[in-house]
Amino acid sequence: RRELFARIRAKLRAKSFEDAIRRRNRQLSMLPEIGKELSARLDLDELSNVVLRHTVETLGAWVGHVLLVDPRHTLQRSHRAGSHGGPSVHAPRVDGFLAGVRESRAGLIVEDVAVEPRWQSHPEDPTRSAVIVPMFGRDHLLGLLVLAHERAGYFQTEHLLLLQAIASQAAIAMENALLYEDLSHQQKRLSVVLDSAAEAVFLFDADSRLLLVNP
Numbered sequence: 001r002r003e004l005f006a007r008i009r010a011k012l013r014a015k016s017f018e019d020a021i022r023r024r025n026r027q028l029s030m031l032p033e034i035g036k037e038l039s040a041r042l043d044l045d046e047l048s049n050v051v052l053r054h055t056v057e058t059l060g061a062w063v064g065h066v067l068l069v070d071p072r073h074t075l076q077r078s079h080r081a082g083s084h085g086g087p088s089v090h091a092p093r094v095d096g097f098l099a100g101v102r103e104s105r106a107g108l109i110v111e112d113v114a115v116e117p118r119w120q121s122h123p124e125d126p127t128r129s130a131v132i133v134p135m136f137g138r139d140h141l142l143g144l145l146v147l148a149h150e151r152a153g154y155f156q157t158e159h160l161l162l163l164q165a166i167a168s169q170a171a172i173a174m175e176n177a178l179l180y181e182d183l184s185h186q187q188k189r190l191s192v193v194l195d196s197a198a199e200a201v202f203l204f205d206a207d208s209r210l211l212l213v214n215p
Helices: 002-039 044-059 095-104 157-196
Strands: 063-070 073-080 108-110 129-136 141-149 202-204 210-213
Touching: 002 044, 002 157, 044 063, 044 073, 044 141, 044 157, 063 157, 095 108, 095 129, 095 141, 108 157, 129 157, 141 157
Parallel strands: none
Antiparallel strands: 063 073, 063 141, 108 129, 129 141, 202 210
16 A cells, blocks of 8 residues: 555646646747747837737736836736636835845746735735736836736746746836837938928938938
């Protein structure tokens, strides 16, 4: 009987280990797919929705939040698992985490938000645990990617590592989107200046081809 129980326990441990490997491989296989989707977009809203949808579904969170703190653009987006119906989702205030994240440049796991004073959420928010990872651009912090779960202690180190990998891809895509947005605004301002100029303005390329002429 003892030998039988020992074999059963060994089988269960092996099954648990195999399940963990399969789950990890499935999660890692999502990274190229997410990267491909992100690289095809230059709109911040679309980028946020792609990141949140994939991370919430892959990591089993009940809700995800993208909070941009870039000086050029502020944005808050949330995505809830499953149906979009029901009461609206309120993004938590995570200002208290910003200084620590900027200094450490690493994410963190909040085992129980009820005993974490830096986590400030809506009274009806069912969140009990959370994982927070930064999205760093080339020079500064662009924002935070936050996932929440209704059970305390849900998020583990493997969730944090996977989310950090996704956040790194998202940061590159979002910084490119911000640069594209800045360039578009500059082009619009230049067009307004040229259109309102009293003088005729002609722009030629190196081969003397006419590229632009104002009215």
